C-alpha cells in the first residue's frame with residue numbers, strides 16, 4: 001500500500017535569496033521575475049511520491065528579515081527538514097546561511113534533515129561563492145549541498161527528492 005508521511009519543512013535564509021521562488025517552482029512549476037517579498041511566513045503543501053511511499057511536505061516559507069527572526073523557531077522546531085538558502089552572487093547571504101546552520105544545530109531538532117541551497121545558479125557570470133567552498137562547508141557541518149535555480153528549475157525537484165529520501169530513511 002502507499003503510505004503518506006507528513007514532513008514539516010522550513011526554508012530559511014536571507015531576504016531575496018529565492019526562498020519563495022524555490023517553493024513556487026516546486027509547488028507550481030512557475031517562476032516570476034518580480035516575486036513579492038514574503039511577510040512573516042507563507043504555507044504551502046506538496047506531495048512527492050518515491051517508490052511505494054509518498055511524502056507530503058508541509059512547507060513554511062519564512063520571510064528572512066531580521067525583524068521576523070524571533071518567529072523562526074516556531075517554524076524550525078519540530079521540522080523534519082530545513083532548506084537553508086543563499087544566493088551564489090552574494091557572499092553576505094552565504095555568511096547568513098552559516099548562521100542559520102549554527103542556530104539550527106544549537107536550537108533545533110537533531111534529526112532535522114538539513115539542505116544547503118546555493119540558489120541563482122543560472123547567474124554564472126555574477127558568481128561570488130564557489131560550489132567547492134559551499135560543498136566543503138556542507139560536508140564539515142553534516143548537511144547536503146546543491147546549487148539550484150528557481151529560474152531554470154535546475155535541482156529544485158532534486159533537492160526536495162533528496163530530502164524526501166533522507167527523511168524516509170530516518
Ligand code: GDP
Pocket residue numbers: 013014015016017018019020021022032033034035036037038063064119120121122123148149150151152
Ligand atoms: P526570498 O526573499 O528569499 O523569498 O526571495 P524571492 O523568491 O522573493 O526572490 C527574490 C528575487 O530573486 C526575485 O526577483 C526573484 O525573481 C529572483 N530569483 C529567485 N530565484 C532566482 C534564481 O534562481 N535565478 C535568478 N536569476 N533570479 C532568482
Ligand code: MG
Pocket residue numbers: 019020021036037038061062063
Ligand atoms: Mg520570500
